[in-house]
Amino acid sequence: xxxxxxxxxxxxxxxxxxxxxxxxxxxxxxxxxxxxxxxxxxxxxxxxxxxxxxxxxxxxxxxxxxxxxxxxxxxxxxxxx
Numbered sequence: 001x002x003x004x005x006x007x008x009x010x011x012x013x014x015x016x017x018x019x020x021x022x023x024x025x026x027x028x029x030x031x032x033x034x035x036x037x038x039x040x041x042x043x044x045x046x047x048x049x050x051x052x053x054x055x056x057x058x059x060x061x062x063x064x065x066x067x068x069x070x071x072x073x074x075x076x077x078x079x080x081x
Contacts, residue, residue, distance in 0.1 A: 044078055 011027050043055055052075050056068045 044075065047075075049075070 007027070014027070014030070039055075043052060047055075049072070052072060053063065053068075056071055057063060061068045061071070
């Protein structure tokens with residue numbers, strides 16, 4: 001019960017903070033964003049180049065496009081650290 005109440009309070013607070021902004025934030029949108037960040041971190045830490053290319057393709061970014069090449073460049077630089 002307390003967990004649901006706390007969750008409701010957080011959701012209302014987030015909606016209040018978003019008033020006047022372009023888009024209200026929903027709890028589902030925040031969860032999805034957090035999941036994408038976790039997945040990206042895991043890819044940076046443990047992913048192979050093949051995994052990165054698959055993620056780029058899954059995101060709908062064309063292979064060989066400037067955006068795809070930039071992502072690979074950044075991934076390769078971070079792998080060398």
